[in-house]
Every structure is written in C-alpha cells, then in structure tokens.
Amino acid sequence: MHTSFGPPDVVQVVEKPVPALRRDDVLVKVHATTVTSAECAMRRGEPRWGRVVLGLRRPRPRLRTLGLEVAGVVESAGSGVTRFRPGDQVFGFTGFSVGGHAEYVRLPAEGSLCRKPESVTFAEAAAIVDGATTALFFLRDRAGVRPGSGCWSTAPPGASAPTPSSWPSTWAPWSPPSAARRTSSW
Template structure:
C-alpha cells in the first residue's frame, strides 16, 4: 500500500509517498480502507520538528520510526476486523481520530475498536466526515471546559481556521454572543457561520477594545493570557489550544483553560448527529489528491487556510 512518509525534519518536500506493507488487524483492531484524510497545522509543525521541546516525542535528530507517517483525521470503510471486535463490521463507513498513533495519511490503517472512531454521518461524504473530526471535537471540548453558557459573550481568535470555524458555530448553538477575530478576506465566511461581530485583526487589537468577554478562545495559540486578561470579565476564562507556557500557566490559575486531554468518542457522536441534521457546516478550503500531499502541506504552512485542507485517497475496489 501507499503511505505518506517523512524520514527527516524539514519543508514540505521531505514528505513523499512510499510503498509499505499493508497492516493486518489484531484481535481487537479494525482495518480501515482510508478514503479521505487531512493536513493540519499541527502536522506541519511535527514535520518541521517544531517546537523543539516536542522532539522529546517526535525524535531528536530525525523522526522516530513510529512517527514517520503523519495524519490524525480519517474517513473510510472497515475492510476487516479482528476476532474480538464487536463495535464494527466489514463494510461499515467510519470516521475518526488516530491520536498519537498517527498514520492516517495512508491507504490503510489499523485502529483499536475502542479508539476515537464512529460510524460516518450518513449525509456526509468521506471528505466532509474526515474534516469534521478534530476541529469540531476540539472546539467543543474547549468551549465546554471554559464553562460556556447561554448569554455568554465569547471571542474566538482565529475564527476562520479549522477549530475556529467550528467554534463559531458551536458557540452560537450553545446560546452565546460570538465575536470572531480573523483577516478581512474571511469576514463574510465567519458571519455566514453565525458570528454576531467581526474584528479585523489587521486593523484592530481585540485586547484594546471596550467590550468584555466571558470567554476568549485562542484557537491558534498566537495570543496570550496577558492580552486576553484586559478584556475578560471578572470570572472570564482564556482558552488556548497550544503552548507549553500556557499549559504551565493553567496549573496556577483556573482562568487559563488548556487541552491537556480531549475526549473524542462522545464528541464524535454529537458531531455525527449535528452533521446528519444539517446543523454543522464543514468548511473545506482545498482538496488534494494523495499524490500531491506535499502541496497540501505547503498550503497549510502559509497560515492562511480557511477551515480544512482535505486529501482524497482513491483506490481500486
């Protein structure tokens, strides 16, 4: 089978398709024929070996062998199951998240049946399903952990990205007044997704405005608690998806919410229901064939993607 592999840290060109052995499911595993996967900002950082402290996990001089196949989101069909699998059967269409196992950028992947995996929404194609996994579940996790309530004023920094585009929609569904921070070219998009107000970050610093917020959700890790604190209400919280400093800061103040762990399985069931009901929009910026996955990395690395970047994997049936 083909898999996207990188054996050294560097630019998008270090990743290419290799022929590798097709995996076989163990007793408690399912073998999935991958139909669609994604390229995320986090995976681009991993490919570069950044941040440097992350190399404790990735590998110091070059990627560890088990980390050389990237990809965390997928949608596809179950081709075979192990003898102890009860959740799924051959032919099931599924979507899910590999976590630190990675490996979704491949024609096939094996996952434990208890992994973050669910039946694919009947109304969504493979590309839309794959692109709904991590961004939507992460947005839901952070908003919930920050204690969102109806009537809350929520500011979402990076509102046009994968996590941000879902955060805008979910915050509105949860009854919040949403202020979206993004570039001018994405103002119409976030308004369509439900934002009540839009701040153009190229013209205005949100932290110097007169408004107060119950939650500032930094989906990019490019702001800071010091900036957000100026506009947070007395019990307001700053939620941020990345950064070792932020994770350490969360240990000393309950006003900083970080993602020490994100439970995906329950979130996938909720996402599935929202997609089937037509109550959640999947924003796909660009679609690439598997053979052009390096180009997908190159586009994501610009930092200007809208929503999600999907990679389609076409296989002979």
C-alpha cells in the same frame, strides 16, 4: 512518509504493508485525511523541544507516516470488535499513533472513531475531526460547559467555531449569537 525533518520535500510516497489486525482494532481503508498545522510542525521537527517525542535527529519509525484525522471504510474488524463491521463508513482521530496518510490505518474500535453520516462526504468528515475535538476539549474539559448550559461563540467561521452548533441536543452547549446570551465568561 518522511525519514528526516524538513520542508514538504522530505515527504515521499512509499509502499508499506497493510497493518496487521489486532483483536480490538479495525482496519480502515482511508478515503480522506487532513494535513494540519500540527503535522506540518511535526514534519519540520518543531518545536525543537518536541524532538524528545518525535525523534532527536530524525523522526522515530512509528511517527514517520503522519495523518491525525481520517475518514474511510472499515475493511476488517478484529474478533473482539462489536461496534463496527466491514463496509461501515467511519471517521475519527488516530491519536498519537498517527498514520492517517497511508492507504490503510489500524485504529482501536473503542477509540475516537464513529460512523460517518451518509449526508457527509469523506473529505468533510475528515476535516471536522480537528475542529470538533478542539472545541470539545476547550468547551467541555477546560471551561466546564455542560448540557443545558450555553455559551456564545465570537470566533469567525472556521474549524472550531461552527462545530458546537451542530452537536446533538444531548450535549448542546452553544446558543446562536442572535440570542445574545452569554452564560460563560472566559
């Protein structure tokens, strides 16, 4: 957690209570998380105009424990949760509630959270969240790519580039470059 803006040295390891479980939430014991460029900027208090949200002079209390992507095991589920059970391996995005750098994080069961495939490690699952959500946002929401349409990724391998190729055929907007198909001009 960090109580001031600045370089990595401002981050401290502290003991915090386990978040209280609410009716529609799950409590996840974090096994892996990420440190993204967005979180580094938040820790530094940048961009300056972002301090309206982050805190003008120091981080707001609810934003002091960073961590946007997590992978872990459901420790407990609220009484209204039917999607997950204790013991389920999950991964997802904390959204603006952050907190993924803690030992436990409380997440809405109907939020950006899903079961982790057995063939994927916790570290791999946490790492894919940022690239996948970024690719999904730009392809589906901004470019309007829909099931059955195709697009050609010219980006080098990275967090966002390989992601569309691994999406299920129910939402398969990507064609391999070898097909040399370009159905979307951006």
